[in-house]
Amino acid sequence: MSKDQLSAKEQSLFGKSKNPSNIMPQKLTLNSRIKFRCHPGVSCFTACCGGIKIVLTPYDILILTKRLGIPAHDFLHLYTLPTYLEQTDMPGVMIKMREEDNKCPFVTPEGCTVYSDRPSACRYYPVGMADFHEAGHKEEGGGEVSGADDKFYFVVKEDYCKGHEEDKEWTVAEWRADQGVDLRDDMNREWLRLVMRRKSHGQQAQLSEQAKRMFFMASTDLSHFKRFIFESSFLQTYDVDPEIIEKIKEDDVELLHFSYRYLASSLFGVQDPGFRIKEEKIQAKVSVMKQEQDESVLQAIRQYEALKADMDELKLKK
Ligand code: SF4
Ligand code: SF4
Secondary structure: OOOOOOOOOHHHHOOOOOOOOOOOOOOOOOOOOEEEEOOOOOOOOHHHHHOOOOEEEEHHHHHHHHOOOHHHHHHHHHHHHEEOOOOOOEEEEEEOOOOOOOOOOOOOOEEOOOOHHOOOOHHHHEEEEEEOOOOEEEEOOEEEEOOOOEEEEEEOOOOOHHHHHHEEEHHHHHHHHHOOOOHHHHHHHHHHHHHHHHHHHOOOOOOOHHHHHHHHHHHHHHHHHHHHHHHHHHHHHHHOOOOHHHHHHOOOOHHHHHHHHHHHHHHOOOOOHEEEEEEHHHHHHHHHHHHHHHHHHHHHHHHHHHHHHHHHHHHHHH
């Protein structure tokens, strides 16, 4: 696989990429019919659960940590490896394949042990969706314009996957409902949009290391992000609706959406009334800047006076 190609499950998660040969050329709609069935009787059962890059979304991590009953920090350490998302410089994580057989740590001969909580990429596969997370752009004044609304679906077809030879026929909508992807769409949309926005910006505007660390922390470890919100000077700096503060204290899904909004605002300058810097903070900053400016003017005057005195002295000596 070239470095520009995404693995089959990444394609299903992030959408089409440079028309690799395993993507069927038809653009499908929700009403299009596909033939596919995956079940323990197929000869390739679990073949797609090894030797593959499975990128985890923040919601995947949240759900898997709840399923396994371990903190995100332990989950990341035990089950993931760092990666870059969608050929950008955005840091994320992917499932760490087992050393002994290069398979997903959650697979057994009987199938997936976390099936009802499996990651988004595993649910979407082999039907990907192009566009809902395409980058929007900023209009004058900082408002966001969503990406193009040319939504379509496509099938990823790997030679080893025998599910395409099964007789079961569905519409794309029926397949998606069966896989429970609508909820995943809702939970992943804003995060995927951040990644696609970064991709569409290219590398011309580098993200600082600090910004990348913030993106990684908010995307992979919500409890860490929560500590950042409640234990740093964040709430003294930003005006946040008290109702939202109460919600994110109690509800991890609310916290997840809050983290996406914060990242969009702090990393990409998306205007969000929920993240206004407090007036007194702005005033304090302005006053410091003014003081620095006054100081540099005084410094320039002092240098000028010193130079002038030197010149006068020289003139007197002549
Ligand atoms: S999480 Fe489950 S479905 Fe996904 S690769 Fe691992 S075993 Fe397979
Ligand atoms: S049919 Fe396809 S999706 Fe199902 S186990 Fe085989 S390779 Fe994986």
